[in-house]
Amino acid sequence: MKLPYILIVDDDQQVMRAIQRDIRNEYREDYKIAATDSANEALELIKELKLKNETVALFISDQKMPEMEGIAYLEKANEIFPDAKKILLTAYSDIEAAIIAINKVKLDYYLLKPWNPPEEKLFPVVNDLLGDWHALYKPDHEATRIIGFQWSPKSHKIKEFLSGNLIPYIWMDIESDEEAEKYLTSANVTRSDLPLIILKDGTFIKDPTVTNLAACVGLQQKAAKEMYDVLIIGAGPAGLAASVYGSCEGLKTILVEQSSPGGQAGNSARIENYLGFPTGLSGGELTRRAVTQTLRFGTEVLTPQQVKNISVKDGYKVTEMCDGTVIHSKAIVIATGASYARLKIPGIENFTGAGVYYGSASVEAHACRDETVYIAGGGNSACQAAMYLSKFAKEVNIVIRRDKLIQTAANYLVENITNTPNIKIISNSDVISCSGTNVLENITLKNAKTGEETTVPAKALFIYIGTKPGTDWLNELVLKNEKGFIITGSELMKEKSFHTFWKLEREPFLPETSVPGIFASGDVRFGALAGISTAVGEGALAIRFVRKYLEDM
Template sequence: MNKPIILTVDDDPDVLQAIARDLRRQYGDRHRIMKADSGTAALEILKQLTLRNETVALFVVDQRMPQMSGVEFLEQACAIFPAAKRVLLTAYADTDAAIRAINIARLDYYLLKPWDPPEEKLYPVLDDLVDDWRANFHPEFQGIRVIGDRWSAESHRIKDFLARNQIPYRWLDIERNTDAPKLLTYAGIATPSFPVVLFGDGEHQVKPTNLQIAEKIGLQTQANNPFYDLIIIGGGPGGLAAAVYGASEGLRTVMIEREAPGGQAGTSSRIENYLGFPVGLSGGDLARRAVTQAKRFGVEILTPQEATAIRVENDYRIVTLADGSELTGHAVILALGVAWRRLTVPGIEKFTGAGIYYGAAQTEAIACKDEEVFVVGGANSAGQAAMYFSQFARKVTMLVRGDSLTKSMSQYLIDQIAETSNIEVQTDASVIEAKGESRLEALVIENSQTGEVQTLPAKSLFIFIGAVPYTDWLDELLHRD
């Protein structure tokens, strides 16, 4: 965590230097001391601190300043950092004004100038205030913040990318979060185009690509070397296992992953039948462990990066990447994994990312708190998602095309679903249309046995209907069945 800040404001440069010196001597080991020569300059500092997600513990402010008095500054400052303690520096002639201002600016203390010696007249007061602030301080999340609309496909894409790459972030819904408009104002974004990504250094990106985010946060997107013993295309469990075994044998190894290490398995909310984990684990945990193991052996992991072509020249394999760069190696392993099978009925494509999602259980679950969630599918992925959503949603309705779960789902999951009171399973049920204006608002569901058609209000539909191999781009290189 960054050091909490003590900000002192005074228009007299000598006084400002002196108070900053005394503050740094007593509190510099635990706090960052900042200074400003006017209330206007100090407010600009506070806006930048907000964008960087830093916090202020204490204001030490002169009362008599041109253009903006200390009390006027504190009135505005406490709206930005309401938990910060407030101290006003006054001369004898300002004492009455300071006392009257206690209620206006909610002052914690006022100090008379001069404060020498600080060991007697300054530090005892500030020690109490700083200790009190620390006792009640709950650190804010420090990291990436994403501001957007819940029903925006672009917002979902960014949240999903960050979540799958194990990058902590805080989601700020522009419709629900009161901090979001304020942050946009501080960032100078007058007419925002969502989503907006705020980074810890105060910089921001508007509607960035996954690659732009990756480069900003330090994910490796380019190879360090032109030649490798082993090039692995695909970063799911198979690709990660190959990377670990190859690198552990001393092969110079690089792995190329187009979205996030872990592949489709990495999106699973719970895996309970993976060898070696008797109590189960999430797909994200499995991916994190595998990535750590691979990197320990020196594997380079390029993400998000995509292979677009492979050719053979003499004894070498040359892989072309989406950005036009090339990697050469002795051997290439294709661990391409799969892509979600698409549901092709009216309305699905229109609302994908705006209420309709493939996978993405962990990314969107919290947003579905106390709502009804629909899950399409009858295999393990659908069952695991339903169990995960049941922790947040008021009700989870599984829409299963078959007449039971037993033909496609593991028995342990069937038993768990049966024991979960807020999960309902509708068999012989198919979605035949999704309706809405700018987002999903209703589903049309048909029973294949009775022919009954019903239209149900819906905000969220998650689709788990299997997968297809991600091999289309290999048509010119390999014969596929």
């Protein structure tokens, strides 16, 4: 296997030699290190590496250079190796330039000179960025391949599952990729068998279920222990936070997720307002870090695994899974989050997964290259999706019911969208129908003020509207409000039937449901504030009260 490159450029030869020395001493076993004092020379080398089918993992560049500034250099380098990570070396007086670079070239980190000692100020940064890069990079011969029809719901489901579980794959559209047909011939399968999954060892699976695919790629689906201190249901930000805090505090913790970790946040193309990440990060990156963290502390993570029923026996919780297995625990945290509400308009069900997608912009963006697409919804997630899609689509249209986007989205996102020429806002409007033959071809919009209806061609419609709590599976075990959100804590005490279901002398803990020892956390909990940071806090809070509950058992 070819080693990836770390490429350094700094016109100050003394600085260039110093960082080259430090980087080489630490990373020469796993990377090729190249350094130059000329930005133009570096760009020529980058082009040469591309022609030789080499890979660059990390660019390190000074900002103030005579041939061109570091921002301009990184912008050009990014065009050739867009997946490489980028560090800008700056003096304290150049921090403003670094902030500009964050927005202009999606800079990953700016490093103040000097960086001594490198063990504290350089290597942790580089390790973090290279870890992110490796998580998403797989050479062609090591990656899973998916061969299918681009606008097939089955293909979309497989792509969404692998992407959500951070498993790199190569997508091959049978109708546009000449190589795809050769794989079908080699595997002795026909188009009716698609999607076809080819694993890195050469084995293949025809039209697999998600469960079968999960087993083939090595995901754990069965619990290993007979009893756990806490079972966490749902691996969005709240569930992941609860699992991290539970395990690091010594609780036997198991986390189950019905599809893929990350929740709605995991699908975000770019999160720019999460504390501690000034350059922003994708939902996938945040999810990968959280999953790695919880596994490091000893949490068992089962996916895909779905809960069928929960019962209580002598205070212990018995959770039956849809595959018939059972998990026993002393406490449960329900963190199943919320999903986008299903649009109920004529024609839409015919095209779900075939041009109509709930979220999933990061999964299907490449298929929208040079096309016209629409987004229904005007919240932060919709705006983040629009920014990501704008890199591929010819035109992105955001359909909102309000007069202005600023009424529903964060100011920084509105500014970004305003400054992106191929994003348009269609205000005071709703999507009222979808049409097409086998895939989505048109949508109809209705202006709420004028009543005018307009049918327009659309290659894809991404839906980011409404909030539906993930509690359909829960039946009547715990008390929910009319919208399905779980009622907890002091809100339970407002219920007229409170004394019929609550038999303990103490009051319910803040995140505790109507069943002692079962807690709710994050978007699924009635009264919880929306947002990733809030969900993380809710997960940590739930574990605090789980510990109190266990102490009383």
